[in-house]
Amino acid sequence: MAGGRRGLVAPQNTFLENIVRRSNVWTLSRRQTDTNFVLGNAQIVDWPIVYSNDGFCKLSGYHRAEVMQKSSTCSFMYGELTDRETMEKVRLTFENYEMNSFEILMYKKNRTPVWFFVKIAPIRNEQEKVVLFLCTFNDITAFKQPIEDDSYKGWGKFARLTRALTSSRGVLQQLQPTVHKGENVHKHSRLTEVLQLGSDILPQYKQETPKTPPHIILHYCAFKTTWDWVILILTFYTAIMVPYNVSFKTKQNNVAWLVVDSVVDVIFLVDIVLNFHTTFVGPAGEVISDPKLIRMNYLKTWFVIDLLSCLPYDVINAFENVDENWDPQDVTQGISSLFSSLKVVRLLRLGRVARKLDHYIEYGAAVLVLLVCVFGLAAHWLACIWYSIGDYEVIDEETNVARKDSWLYMLGETAGTPYRFNATGTGRWEGGPSKDSVYITSLYFTMTSLTSIGFGNISPTTDGEKIFAVAMMMIGSLLYATIFGNVTTIFQQMYANTNRYHEMLNSVRDFLKLYQVPKGLSERVMDYIASTWSMSRGIDTDKVLQICPKDMRADICVHLNRKVFKEHPAFRLASDGCLRALAMEFQTIHCAPGDLIYHAGESVDTLCFVVSGSLEVIQDDEVVAILGKGDVFGDVFWKEVTLAQSCANVRALTYCDLHVIKRDALQKVLEFYTPFSNHFSRNLLLTYNLRKRCFEAKWMLQTAEGCRAETKRSPCCSGRL
Template identity: 65%
Template structure:
């Protein structure tokens, strides 16, 4: 039977490739996009403050070139944001990150594109021209309110901003003041329209009689009859904001009040809405502060529990101080974070990658691991644990089961045998037992005590033997290249102890 050969060039080549994001696509969680979103947030609040004020007080951009330039620059930045949104990834319905340019564009066109586009139109440029018909000018001034649609950008990114407790508190307070600002602009618009209609008992007319200038009726040949004068824009706005804030906070001093029907109707609506808003925002302040200081609360709760436990069981003072020192120093490093719980969130492959990164120092500095394959290192990393020790902590007591191999990452330890220091261990040293050469578990022949704050990477005997049994080639290299600084299986002779003490005393001198 003749077998036919296959041309390798026509055979499909299968391999697993990590998904790649096109170069012109921006990741929605990138640092650049985060900074850009915060800048858009600031500019959005600028717009939400200035647009109602300009519309209410009929500020003409003509003759106010700096304001026109600033608003034009803001419009350009918001237009650039539209362009960036066409090139920014988003999270799909199934939780996947969508990076396909066509899908991104269609999704944006169907969602926020129209709103963002309407908020970017240069209404100030239109209004900068002198119109023959005053109604056209008023129309363009009113159209500037459309820019408040930019607040939609904040709404759809709110889940991103609420990750920061302090930012949430600032946003809530600013939102309360912002709504009071809007109400103040509406309150002034009501008073101004009624004052210019000749209603002399409105709040603006009363304010003009108290602080001046007074309203007066102008009837000249060059213009139709109308009311002019009244308080300055600064005084009118300050009074309006004072009134709205006093109503929304349920204070209501009464020195500024509603007099006309329209003013009273608006005041009733503002009081109802303001009370609900006040309760919603400031009712959550306590919760926000609790979230901001939750870690500090856990820390003090833990310290109180430890102190109460020590007092309840009458723990000796020396041991009590050691425990408190260990608890405080450990918290300073971990901030109360349960590392194992974080690793449990991750799948096995990702967990192994994190563990390799955490123990990278011993893998790169210890000659015993240099010939280990990637799979072998991952198997070892998962079984390693990190231990933090405070001065005075005893890692091994004489007579305890010797079931761990320890690698010193930082700090110094002493080995004590029969109340005599027989060795000083420091960064890069390894102590324990040669498990791969011995078949039984023995008792430790000495105490190992921390002299300073120490960090160690530790692997249990059973876990290490499992890895060595599976990776035979690595087992031979590991046994040949690992140098055990101190073997706790064996006792040190008395003559060696005397020699070590002499050398140790010479070093001190």
Template identity: 60%
Template sequence: MPGGRRGLVAPQNTFLENIIRRSSSQPDSSFLLANAQIVDYPIVYCNETFCKMSGYNRAEVMQKSCRCAWMYGELTEKEAVERVDRALDHHLADQFEILLYKKNRTPLWLLVHVAPIRNERELVVLFLLTFRDITALKQPIDQDDPKGAGLSKFAKLARSVTRSRSVLVSALPALKEPQRQSHLAHVSTQPHHVMSLSGDVLPQYRQEAPKTPPHILLHYCAFKAIWDWIILCLTFYTAIMVPYNVAFKNKTSEDVSLLVIDSIVDVVFFIDIVLNFHTTFVGPGGEVVSDPKVIRKNYFKSWFLIDLLSCLPYDVFNAFDHDEDGIGSLFSALKVVRLLRLGRVVRKLDRYLEYGAAMLILLLCFYMLVAHWLACVWYSIGRSDADSGLQYSWLWKLANVTQTPYSYVWSNESDGPELVNGPSRKTMYVTALYFTMTCMTSVGFGNVAAETDNEKIFTICMMIVAALLYATIFGHVTTIIQQMTSATAKYHDMLNNVREFMKLHEVPKALSERVMDYVVSTWAMTKGLDTDKVS
């Protein structure tokens, strides 16, 4: 189960990712993204190449207008400025040359592409402005010029080649239409034309699911969501049954049904491991990671070991092992490792904690779960003391009260006396749960009490833990109930204040009734919300 971001996150918007990936293949490509829904179109993103080219850092560029008026100078042509304004104000795609100035006021000739980006409703939501430095093409080479004379032969050759290439591009409109279309189709595949204004080349600003290999599942797809809820329910089942099975040592023939159910749970957990090796996750930067190698590496580092220990068939091992003090007891103890999966449950339920009713139910469930765990430990201590021959433990007294006393029988397997008979398993569990609940709620009827030293030590520890748990949980419960009733309390308090005001100022009865009707109807529509504060 991925963390709390879609799955947890909404499908990633791949527009900016595509733009960055395409621009990274060409080091000299610079671009700006601007919000087309806000006045003056503020810049919301600029790449590092633009910062290096203009001399401004990113903090100085962000939130400024994408008209780049802060880069205009005395030689910037008004016609170019008008084309910028026309393209932005009328949501037009355009390409033109403009003279701008760097931060140190060095002139900079740029070839600018303006592209309006539309969403799925065909509304222009962003402007993409791409820039290409053509300053070298705007500086003529003059052999008599002392600056030109200082150039090396290699520099002159490079400039002449670049200029020849620019002349070829500028001559494209004069070509025949078939030749022009063929050339543009070829050019659009070149690295320096990936920012083309063509609709089939420009990425779409829409909610797009990331592309994944065929055998990789998106962590927020419908199948994975249903599967996560199945694992969630089975984890709760595990949290209840594992302590119970460990305490009561369920491995006899009468527990075949539980053995079958636990085996099915083990198989489902194993399938979950396989699926986790083929499920995307949200990376530290918020991106959806779909690379199989990265997914496997991340899973190995996170939950793989715990999930592997959780799906081992301990109950099957115990069913065929008759040595209570051997490997079977070790497997019974290792089953407790499955409780570590509750950490994933907490992450899954984190999004529901903002709802008061859901929070209340979760707190009560957690309180009962802790009481269940302590009841299993309480029974294990009583059983251990009874097996040791302490006939005044709580289990021995329970057996006498229910008239189902224990007795000792010589066992050849254990080479000593073995405790048999006694109360039924249901009676022992219900009594243990009753005792832990009375202690945790500080009721303490005393009809079930700690008698042996081990039982008294455990009871002391349980009282300390229960006091903290009781204060924490029911403190939250009080807060939640107050929040749930706060609107009603506010409503009645407001009505009382209005009545007191009208009574104090002796408002006529007819007018007071109209005022009360107005107050009640206004509350019914607004539910006490202050629209000015919300907006």
């Protein structure tokens, strides 16, 4: 399946995720405790807050729902000691779409005074139009002169001291980056440096395809596909040559083989390096291109196995003086044989085939070739073992007598190269068939045995040979029946889900073609099908839940909605029975970028909890809120009599998971569990209420700006504002 293999790469607006991620990178690099910021709409009167992160909420003491739609100048945190001149500078910065920084005294929700270093930066879209303001807050109270007073009395003295400190900018030297003397810095660049907000920290607010870092390789690109096939071929080469070299004791200091094996080892080492820079598909179906996540994923999965399979056993063994006349009494030769046997560890490279099977099974011819190769590989391994048994038993080491009933002895007589004792005065048995003849004969015997043909011209005679032959026949019957006898069944099982997926895709394509659906909408439909299939793997959740009894179904639903119940304080006092009743009514919705969850004027009959992703609320073509993980939107219909109509559009910016509950279902549960109903009504705060219209359109901003300009000329016009 292409969607599951490639991952989700549809264009999306990842502005919010980029701001949070890059701000965290900035934070860690400067050892700050937290990053606190809000986003304000630059196109609406009073620049309302459309998003605030958890750091700002924790710092200010306000809940996110309480600060949403308030002015991003944070005037609601001003107090009697806030400097009026600084307040005016903040307002002018917003009005002029400038980038600036301020040191200002503000108040938390509990009215505790705090000194903030506030940095304001405009955010532009693809048309270079300022659409948002990013305001970051750093608590610099520790840099201020402490006030030795246990109470909040004597504010006049405190005000005089703090205002005196405001005029001095020396405390900011510990917050601002160091600039070397003689460095020529442009004013705008210098200001950006002071704000610690470079172009890499301020992404544009626009729809774009996720970008891959330059040193990261896409796992589905042409280069990686070609490389995977090269690795597959070299893996089979290793699986063939390693058992052959170990069993037939080929000459280890052969320069040609040493060079070839060393080149193969280098290629597999390069593959390890590439795996540290190759994307992978995450659990949510998205393509993971973050280098840190890629490294951690590879280290926790295949790195150790790949490293063990790439150790230079041939190089180590080359330093041993290995001779074809192997003497088991020689300690040096025994160590050499041990190193030679350690090369079997290279067979761990077969794990590379296992992890890539989902790539190969999409092609029927490739599957058939792989099955045949597996069968041939099994015959090859068994042939190597068959020769090792014959080579061990052909000469009785205790009596130094050749066993004439051994298949190797009879093969030597037939081939005209019999075994002879002390033929050249070495005092050892010499002669015997050549290794090429022995290997071909061994492979012929294992093939005939595995396929249950068995002509009998080569047959086991010694006890060891007979035991091995029995085991090989059992293995052969299983392989033959599984691979060749049930090829049709294997294909059907491997392609069951894939066939359903492609049948659905074909039906959708025919539908789109028949009704001439526009290209843009067609692409959205196909992307939605691919993404939902990647998330659900074609599993019908409702059908599975219907199989389970009611009690078990409720437990599963509680587990599926555990993130909602744990993150929102409104559910903390709910009993087990209440949670189970609520969980049974919740539904999970997966949204693709660009999907509209609510249209303006549509009835709001659903309460939505955002579990992952980000969305934007659009009113009069203006973004009035950006919703992320943990936010709630909809309507407080448990407090209202009439059904509300949405005053804005809600559109997904990225891939989102929403847990939703219908109005009637929620009211039914609240009516039954009265104590929980009161707690729920008091503690559930909507991040955005779609019933309420909060702002007017752009023309109101233009009217306000005109009135301000008129006020400067005629003070009597100030009443309009």
